[in-house]
Amino acid sequence: xxxxxxxxxxxxxxxxxxxxxxxxxxxxxxxxxxxxxxxxxxxxxxxxxxxxxxxxxxxxxxxxxxxxxxxxxxxxxxxxxxxxxxxxxxxxxxxxxxxxxxxxxxxxxxxxxxxxxxxxxxxxxxxxxxxxxxxxxxxx
Amino acid sequence: xxxxxxxxxxxxxxxxxxxxxxxxxxxxxxxxxxxxxxxxxxxxxxxxxxxxxxxxxxxxxxxxxxxxxxxxxxxxxxxxxxxxxxxxxxxxxxxxxxxxxxxxxxxxxxxxxxxxxxxxxxxxxxxxxxxxxxxxxxxx
DNA sequence: TGACAATATCTCAAATTCAATATATATTAA
DNA sequence: TTAATATATATTGAATTTGAGATATTGTCA
Numbered sequence: 044x045x046x047x048x049x050x051x052x053x054x055x056x057x058x059x060x061x062x063x064x065x066x067x068x069x070x071x072x073x074x075x076x077x078x079x080x081x082x083x084x085x086x087x088x089x090x091x092x093x094x095x096x097x098x099x100x101x102x103x104x105x106x107x108x109x110x111x112x113x114x115x116x117x118x119x120x121x122x123x124x125x126x127x128x129x130x131x132x133x134x135x136x137x138x139x140x141x142x143x144x145x146x147x148x149x150x151x152x153x154x155x156x157x158x159x160x161x162x163x164x165x166x167x168x169x170x171x172x173x174x175x176x177x178x179x180x181x182x183x
Numbered sequence: 184x185x186x187x188x189x190x191x192x193x194x195x196x197x198x199x200x201x202x203x204x205x206x207x208x209x210x211x212x213x214x215x216x217x218x219x220x221x222x223x224x225x226x227x228x229x230x231x232x233x234x235x236x237x238x239x240x241x242x243x244x245x246x247x248x249x250x251x252x253x254x255x256x257x258x259x260x261x262x263x264x265x266x267x268x269x270x271x272x273x274x275x276x277x278x279x280x281x282x283x284x285x286x287x288x289x290x291x292x293x294x295x296x297x298x299x300x301x302x303x304x305x306x307x308x309x310x311x312x313x314x315x316x317x318x319x320x321x322x323x
Numbered sequence: 324t325g326a327c328a329a330t331a332t333c334t335c336a337a338a339t340t341c342a343a344t345a346t347a348t349a350t351t352a353a
Numbered sequence: 354t355t356a357a358t359a360t361a362t363a364t365t366g367a368a369t370t371t372g373a374g375a376t377a378t379t380g381t382c383a
Contacts, residue, residue, distance in 0.1 A: 055316040060200035176195040
């Protein structure tokens with residue numbers, strides 16, 4: 044009847060990520076983007092043309108949600124769908140010129156915010172954190 | 184056009200917690216509980232009687248969601264609402280006998296799963312991970 | 324070839340979430 | 354006391370997410 048969670052690393056991992064999500068949701072709402080929408084755009088910004096499947100695997104959401112978010116972003120004119128000739132089941136997604144311009148504006152600000160979460164860690168500590176998280180992820 | 188995320192600690196933190204959430208959702212669905220429902224029950228199990236407010240602060244969700252999840256759990260007969268006499272705005276929530284019994288069954292299994300995520304970390308490493316995550320959380 | 328499994332996307336209903344607002348109660352200050 | 358402000362919970366409605374299943378296409382292998 045005392046501590047809420049007997050596993051402190053677990054508790055902190057989940058609460059920290061939840062707090063970060065909330066913070067980023069607020070930030071992204073300034074650009075009229077949900078976190079999921081931004082995640083899709085981020086993948087496209089760094090990786091270029093991707094299939095819906097590839098994006099979904101990357102950001103870990105269901106196929107139903109992918110269709111929904113891709114529709115939204117297409118309506119906003121930020122991305123576009125392109126049929127794939129080699130495999131007609133597949134649809135490729137790319138940023139439009141407007142989408143690319145938008146991300147050019149957003150990303151530096153976003154990077155600064157994300158980096159600011161980690162300023163109290165030294166380079167070595169960041170590296171250790173990465174190692175630890177990889178070990179955890181492998182066990183999930 | 185190469186890496187998806189320039190901040191690796193951030194990427195791993197978010198992906199790992201997301202993967203854990205997905206895993207726990209699957210586990211909890213065996214007990215017909217959502218993650219949010221379970222989180223509420225966990226607070227009550229370890230902390231005893233709590234106000235709706237207290238629970239919501241602990242698990243970081245909005246008041247609208249709290250009302251919803253409390254309704255669900257009450258319908259299932261797992262928890263009950265009790266008006267507070269000292270402050271009539273307040274409602275206390277407690278586990279019912281069935282709820283307590285249910286949690287007695289679920290918790291050991293849950294703890295094992297959670298602990299299993301961290302078996303590849305030594306005690307020192309877990310402690311470091313905690314320190315690092317606290318530093319991050321303070322910056323969010 | 325033909326049957327069957329696998330894959331990619333979409334559809335739709337149900338569940339869940341948040342934001343904004345409403346209601347009731349409590350506290351504080353004039 | 355009264356008015357103003359703060360607090361705790363509930364309600365509403367829109368947005369989002371999942372899960373199950375539908376459709377179309379591709380791959381496999383007897």
